[in-house]
Amino acid sequence: MRKRDLIKRLVLGSGLALGLSAVLPATAADDTIKVGVLHSLSGTMAISETTLKDTVLMLVEEQNKKGGLLGKKLEAVVVDPASNWPLFAEKARELIAKDKVAAVFGCWTSVSRKSVLPVFEELNGLLFYPVQYEGEESSKNVFYTGAAPNQQAIPAVDYLMNDLGVKRWVLAGTDYVYPRTTNKILEAYLKQKGVAAEDIMINYTPFGHSDWQSIVADIKKFGGAGKKTAVVSTINGDANVPFYKELGNQGVSAEDIPVVAFSVGEEELSGIDTKPLVGHLAAWNYFMSVDTPENAAFIKQWHAFTKDPKRVTNDPMEAHKIGFDLWVKAVEKAGSTATDKVVKAIVGLETPNLTGGIAKMLPNHHITKPVLIGEIQDDGQFAVVWQTEGTVPGDAWSDFLPGSKDLEGDWTAPINCGNYNTKTKTCLGSAAK
Amino acid sequence: MILAGMTWWGTAAAGALEEALPGLADRAFPAKQQAVQALAATGDSRALPILEALLAGDLYTREGADPPLVVARPSGTGWSLRDPLTRADLGEVEREAVKRIPLNNALRTALRGGIATLTLSSPDPVVRSRAAKDLMRDPSPESVAALRVRLEQEQDAAVRTTLVLAVAVADLRVGTPEARLAAVATLEGSLYPEARNGLTTLIANETDADVKVAAERALTAIDSRLTWNARAETLFFGLSLGSVLVLAAIGLAITFGVMGVINMAHGELMMLGAYTTYLVQQALPGWVDYSLFVAIPAAFIVSGLFGIAIERTVIRFLYGRPLETLLATFGISLILQQLVRTTISAQNVAVENPSWMSGSLQINPALALTYNRLYILAFALLVFVALLLILKRTALGLQVRAVSQNRAMARAMGVRSARVDALTFGLGAGIAGVAGVALSQLTNVGPNMGQAYIIDSFMVVVFGGVGNLWGTLIGGMTLGVANKFMEPWAGAVLAKILVLVFIILFIQKRPRGLFPQRGRAADG
Numbered sequence: 001m002r003k004r005d006l007i008k009r010l011v012l013g014s015g016l017a018l019g020l021s022a023v024l025p026a027t028a029a030d031d032t033i034k035v036g037v038l039h040s041l042s043g044t045m046a047i048s049e050t051t052l053k054d055t056v057l058m059l060v061e062e063q064n065k066k067g068g069l070l071g072k073k074l075e076a077v078v079v080d081p082a083s084n085w086p087l088f089a090e091k092a093r094e095l096i097a098k099d100k101v102a103a104v105f106g107c108w109t110s111v112s113r114k115s116v117l118p119v120f121e122e123l124n125g126l127l128f129y130p131v132q133y134e135g136e137e138s139s140k141n142v143f144y145t146g147a148a149p150n151q152q153a154i155p156a157v158d159y160l161m162n163d164l165g166v167k168r169w170v171l172a173g174t175d176y177v178y179p180r181t182t183n184k185i186l187e188a189y190l191k192q193k194g195v196a197a198e199d200i201m202i203n204y205t206p207f208g209h210s211d212w213q214s215i216v217a218d219i220k221k222f223g224g225a226g227k228k229t230a231v232v233s234t235i236n237g238d239a240n241v242p243f244y245k246e247l248g249n250q251g252v253s254a255e256d257i258p259v260v261a262f263s264v265g266e267e268e269l270s271g272i273d274t275k276p277l278v279g280h281l282a283a284w285n286y287f288m289s290v291d292t293p294e295n296a297a298f299i300k301q302w303h304a305f306t307k308d309p310k311r312v313t314n315d316p317m318e319a320h321k322i323g324f325d326l327w328v329k330a331v332e333k334a335g336s337t338a339t340d341k342v343v344k345a346i347v348g349l350e351t352p353n354l355t356g357g358i359a360k361m362l363p364n365h366h367i368t369k370p371v372l373i374g375e376i377q378d379d380g381q382f383a384v385v386w387q388t389e390g391t392v393p394g395d396a397w398s399d400f401l402p403g404s405k406d407l408e409g410d411w412t413a414p415i416n417c418g419n420y421n422t423k424t425k426t427c428l429g430s431a432a433k
Numbered sequence: 434m435i436l437a438g439m440t441w442w443g444t445a446a447a448g449a450l451e452e453a454l455p456g457l458a459d460r461a462f463p464a465k466q467q468a469v470q471a472l473a474a475t476g477d478s479r480a481l482p483i484l485e486a487l488l489a490g491d492l493y494t495r496e497g498a499d500p501p502l503v504v505a506r507p508s509g510t511g512w513s514l515r516d517p518l519t520r521a522d523l524g525e526v527e528r529e530a531v532k533r534i535p536l537n538n539a540l541r542t543a544l545r546g547g548i549a550t551l552t553l554s555s556p557d558p559v560v561r562s563r564a565a566k567d568l569m570r571d572p573s574p575e576s577v578a579a580l581r582v583r584l585e586q587e588q589d590a591a592v593r594t595t596l597v598l599a600v601a602v603a604d605l606r607v608g609t610p611e612a613r614l615a616a617v618a619t620l621e622g623s624l625y626p627e628a629r630n631g632l633t634t635l636i637a638n639e640t641d642a643d644v645k646v647a648a649e650r651a652l653t654a655i656d657s658r659l660t661w662n663a664r665a666e667t668l669f670f671g672l673s674l675g676s677v678l679v680l681a682a683i684g685l686a687i688t689f690g691v692m693g694v695i696n697m698a699h700g701e702l703m704m705l706g707a708y709t710t711y712l713v714q715q716a717l718p719g720w721v722d723y724s725l726f727v728a729i730p731a732a733f734i735v736s737g738l739f740g741i742a743i744e745r746t747v748i749r750f751l752y753g754r755p756l757e758t759l760l761a762t763f764g765i766s767l768i769l770q771q772l773v774r775t776t777i778s779a780q781n782v783a784v785e786n787p788s789w790m791s792g793s794l795q796i797n798p799a800l801a802l803t804y805n806r807l808y809i810l811a812f813a814l815l816v817f818v819a820l821l822l823i824l825k826r827t828a829l830g831l832q833v834r835a836v837s838q839n840r841a842m843a844r845a846m847g848v849r850s851a852r853v854d855a856l857t858f859g860l861g862a863g864i865a866g867v868a869g870v871a872l873s874q875l876t877n878v879g880p881n882m883g884q885a886y887i888i889d890s891f892m893v894v895v896f897g898g899v900g901n902l903w904g905t906l907i908g909g910m911t912l913g914v915a916n917k918f919m920e921p922w923a924g925a926v927l928a929k930i931l932v933l934v935f936i937i938l939f940i941q942k943r944p945r946g947l948f949p950q951r952g953r954a955a956d957g
Contacts, residue, residue, distance in 0.1 A: 042779040205925050210876035213670040214920050226630035238781055238877040249793055249803040255542045271783040279538045385537050
């Protein structure tokens with residue numbers, strides 16, 4: 001009897017304590033503005049995404065030092081969706097509905113973004129998406145601070161075709177929506193430029209693929225036909241490491257068959273020996289090696305924050321910085337963190353990027369970005385070999401695919417539609433509610 | 434490619450070198466390229482070390498000092514400088530005093546061509562051979578002229594062969610029909626891609642009927658040789674994939690086969706072996722080339738101890754209950770993954786490859802075997818033989834076989850079956866750890882690494898026959914080869930799916946696998 005009473009009391013007591021602990025933080029939260037961080041901290045994408053979590057924490061800390069936002073402190077809420085796409089959607093819902101964050105900075109792979117898109121549209125949240133992607137999307141609730149294909153893929157192919165004289169193409173990607181759609185766009189673009197179908201080789205591998213022997217051997221054979229060959233790589237995550245190692249082991253040098261990657265930056269190279277990779281290329285809108293005062297200040301701040309002078313900066317980090325700056329400006333302009341007010345206030349706002357230009361938020365929720373092509377150096381940095389004169393505005397709907405040629409995204413009045421057909425003057429799909 | 438041509442020989446050479454040198458410091462890449470070509474054209478022996486230094490990234494510029502171009506090597510926190518022309522020591526400077534000359538791909542190509550031209554007369558036959566191969570790709574008249582000149586003087590047989598081929602490739606484009614016919618005859622059966630490309634272009638443009646017929650015949654011969662080489666290459670890829678499967682599965686063959694224990698933590702035991710390699714490399718920085726020899730016994734011990742611990746604490750109580758064992762070991766796999774995540778890191782760790790495992794063995798121009806796969810193939814066979822010897826020749830092996838065939842009888846004969854069980858599980862786990870060391874050289878090492886191999890391991894064991902080592906070996910190699918032969922036309926994902934479907938169908942016909950266990954206990 002006694003024991004049972006004791007147990008009953010223990011259970012009630014702990015239940016009460018748990019209940020209180022669930023309620024109390026909510027009351028304390030009224031004094032802060034919450035910012036969600038939705039990046040994989042484990043799994044195959046952790047190699048790329050962990051540093052973005054640290055970037056947002058740094059930006060939040062910096063803003064708090066400036067006095068916060070609208071008189072309140074910012075608080076970062078970090079979750080780990082662990083490279084698991086359905087878990088991304090769950091965590092997004094948790095951030096918006098339970099933690100009541102004002103904005104979420106997150107996602108890398110397009111499949112993770114596609115998984116969370118319905119959640120953000122249903123709960124009317126805000127997502128700042130910092131990574132280059134395949135386009136064909138323009139949502140009211142998402143701001144695409146990474147490159148659209150016309151700000152990365154197409155200029156890279158132009159550089160290979162015109163400056164390097166490439167005649168044969170290998171399009172190698174990981175098997176999910178981003179490489180599939182990007183390769184569709186690139187195939188259409190190359191055929192438009194007169195490249196024959198037998199001069200294009202397309203190949204897909206699963207996430208985390210590590211046995212590259214046959215594929216690299218095939219690339220070697222394809223490239224040994226006497227015409228200059230290049231590989232356009234949309235391989236994502238840690239599959240890149242064994243891919244580049246196999247290229248090095250089989251003796252495929254950058255002078256013979258250059259590989260231009262869209263998802264490999266300073267962070268992915270920081271863990272491997274880059275000597276066999278020297279000369280291979282990447283196309284981004286920012287490189288750590290760009291010599292501007294804004295970039296030098298950012299790198300200094302990053303090294304101070306992480307207390308590690310060896311940490312590198314990369315393009316998605318710059319995209320987060322631009323997105324965060326634009327969000328802060330929009331919130332201050334709107335006087336509120338409410339989604340609809342921020343969406344209305346943010347279009348047309350400008351903020352400096354780290355390469356000496358200006359990033360402007362466009363009506364289709366993309367920004368203006370410069371395009372840079374860099375060659376890998378033996379210290380894991382990139383040396384810029386080509387760049388655009390000014391910035392290129394992001395085009396959400398590719399002009400090279402028949403289904404999207406006529407579409408425009410425009411979230412300003414009166415159109416207020418993500419996929420507005422300029423020929424028929426109608427809005428297909430979901431308009432803003 | 435070579436601008437000034439060989440007419441700059443002799444008295445003009447010395448002046449030409451000094452004239453061309455400052456061009457290397459120019460900011461624009463085309464100017465640098467012209468300077469490289471001019472330097473190569475001088476034929477001056479002093480030009481070679483300068484071009485090699487530039488290619489290696491050791492050539493730097495200095496502001497306002499003479500000479501403005503220097504070769505810099507790291508020395509302490511700064512650089513130690515040398516004059517590129519006289520090789521004189523110029524003292525030491527700090528980091529910021531010199532600026533590296535940047536390269537791009539076009540410049541690197543020009544440098545390789547220039548170095549090849551200059552090294553064509555090197556005293557080392559290996560260097561001459563490589564120069565001849567590099568120039569084979571270069572269709573410019575100057576390179577061809579250089580090759581012809583060298584061919585007259587060459588004494589070394591191996592280098593002569595390469596030079597003859599290179600000159601023949603050039604002859605395909607120029608000269609009389611007789612010369613072209615002779616070139617086609619020389620290139621018959623050559624596996625160099627330049628030979629094949631040259632013949633293809635010839636056939637497309639050829640006017641003379643005899644030459645065309647001869648070229649088509651030569652091309653067919655080359656293509657059939659290339660196909661055989663491609664098949665050999667695919668076979669090698671299949672065997673190397675098979676060796677990875679065998680290494681992963683062989684530990685499981687012991688625990689599953691001998692004890693009937695379904696160990697879902699097998700992948701994590703491999704992962705622990707891979708992490709042991711990482712920790713060994715962290716403990717012995719600078720000894721990467723020897724780290725694997727330390728890591729293999731260390732991983733065996735670490736995973737073996739984990740295996741024995743798992744057996745004594747969990748599996749021992751669940752004999753004869755396969756479903757509970759499956760669940761329990763699955764839970765253990767999650768615990769081990771989280772253990773690694775909390776104690777080391779949730780992200781991948783970088784395991785370095787020793788230098789002797791990088792690069793490839795070039796059998797002929799069409800067939801190259803990468804060293805890392807070659808060594809792992811040999812290693813898998815070594816592990817297999819070692820395990821076979823342990824089971825056939827040692828006392829422990831005898832007891833293990835006895836217990837697996839008829840436990841009650843073995844106990845009646847005085848074998849301590851509980852101790853044998855623990856040691857068997859430890860042996861299987863230790864082998865898994867050793868497999869992890871091999872895997873760390875091929876794939877990313879992270880907490881989830883084991884998940885990728887657990888399914889494959891069970892696949893191999895079930896296909897090859899439970900408890901049979903030879904079955905595991907044959908089964909693993911067969912699956913690897915089948916997967917790699919299907920990959921070119923089905924793609925990586927579909928090939929894997931087809932292999933799995935094949936195994937499912939095979940198991941319908943032969944549920945015991947390729948080499949089933951025999952004996953009354955097995956049948957009963």
